Amino acid sequence: MQLHNLHSELVEFHALDDAQLAEIQKHQNQDTNTDLSLEMSELLESELPWVPLSLGQVKAKFEEVQKESRRAVFGVWAKNRFVGLGYFAADWDPWSPIIAVLIWPAHRRNGFGKETAKLLLRAAFEHSIAHVVECTVPEWNPAGIAFVESLGFKRAGAARRSGVIDGKFYDRLFFDMLRSEFEELKSKGQL
Amino acid sequence: MDNLIGKIITLRPLRDEDFEYIASLKNDTRTQARGLRLPPNFTAARTMEDMRSTYDRPNRGVWAIETKAGKLAGFIDYVEDPPRFAVSIGIATGVEHWGKGYAEEAMELIMRFLFEERGLQSVSLWTTSWNERMVGLAQKLGFKIVVREREARFLDGEYSDGLMMDMLREEYYASRGLKDELPSGPSTGGR
Numbered sequence: 145m146q147l148h149n150l151h152s153e154l155v156e157f158h159a160l161d162d163a164q165l166a167e168i169q170k171h172q173n174q175d176t177n178t179d180l181s182l183e184m185s186e187l188l189e190s191e192l193p194w195v196p197l198s199l200g201q202v203k204a205k206f207e208e209v210q211k212e213s214r215r216a217v218f219g220v221w222a223k224n225r226f227v228g229l230g231y232f233a234a235d236w237d238p239w240s241p242i243i244a245v246l247i248w249p250a251h252r253r254n255g256f257g258k259e260t261a262k263l264l265l266r267a268a269f270e271h272s273i274a275h276v277v278e279c280t281v282p283e284w285n286p287a288g289i290a291f292v293e294s295l296g297f298k299r300a301g302a303a304r305r306s307g308v309i310d311g312k313f314y315d316r317l318f319f320d321m322l323r324s325e326f327e328e329l330k331s332k333g334q335l
Numbered sequence: 336m337d338n339l340i341g342k343i344i345t346l347r348p349l350r351d352e353d354f355e356y357i358a359s360l361k362n363d364t365r366t367q368a369r370g371l372r373l374p375p376n377f378t379a380a381r382t383m384e385d386m387r388s389t390y391d392r393p394n395r396g397v398w399a400i401e402t403k404a405g406k407l408a409g410f411i412d413y414v415e416d417p418p419r420f421a422v423s424i425g426i427a428t429g430v431e432h433w434g435k436g437y438a439e440e441a442m443e444l445i446m447r448f449l450f451e452e453r454g455l456q457s458v459s460l461w462t463t464s465w466n467e468r469m470v471g472l473a474q475k476l477g478f479k480i481v482v483r484e485r486e487a488r489f490l491d492g493e494y495s496d497g498l499m500m501d502m503l504r505e506e507y508y509a510s511r512g513l514k515d516e517l518p519s520g521p522s523t524g525g526r
Binding site: 240305 | 483484488522
């Protein structure tokens, strides 16, 4: 008997071991021509995205994020390769968990992000009590905004002046998806 | 923390003997004191331990709201996120003190402190559509609803929207007819 349905043919979730943490450190310190370190900082609630991190610091950040019992960050694997990270936080209120997805730039546009989000939505609505799932994307990430809207999330508003980038303040956009919307999208085969 | 002195209340540091009353506020679901738990089972000792560890960190503050007659009416706090330009505030006052203008003056005092003394860019608060008193008071003070997370809370047997309300620095100064002496910071619309 299948104990849960958190699997798909395209992606799998795995715990982060030292090898993945080393890869994360490489992305954080070397992908400086992309916004990846900024996106990672969002996920890890780190305030200095430009700072190169040691392996010990990367490890400590991930441990810090997972201190709460209903909050987790884990590896997303596709075709036997480590392609990104998934994040799930229901520590504040399991009624309205927060999800996040981060796929390494070289692996984008393969459907891995959408498949990961789909599994996280199932985790929220089919394996817990969630009534609404939330996510946030900073204003400077139009690809991220287009991605969450393509999944069916609705815009809930924007926290103004949430951070600074390139000498300008930016807003943080909030999105939500109700259980009824998830069920409708799923029945149409869209999730 | 210095005292912040108003016309009808004073904001002063919390004392050990305050926590009996603070715990009673946390156990009264009507006050929506931060950290709502079901069943509400806060004790004075536990509340003191929780609050001391929460606020004994940089970039956070909490005050007791004391009436001019020396009676404890509630507490008000702020948490910076991220440091130096945005904070989130929270307030709770006892039901027997409602309708006397204490919360309004406490919020005005903390905003004066945060905008005029700390030089912050944005002050926000989270509440719910269920809490009409809080929404009305915040709007009266100039806060705007900027995020509406649909049905994100379940209170009193009803769905309730999670609301984020915020006020920007220039809105605070303009609405109070004050001149901002701080040199202008970054412009808005990052990227």
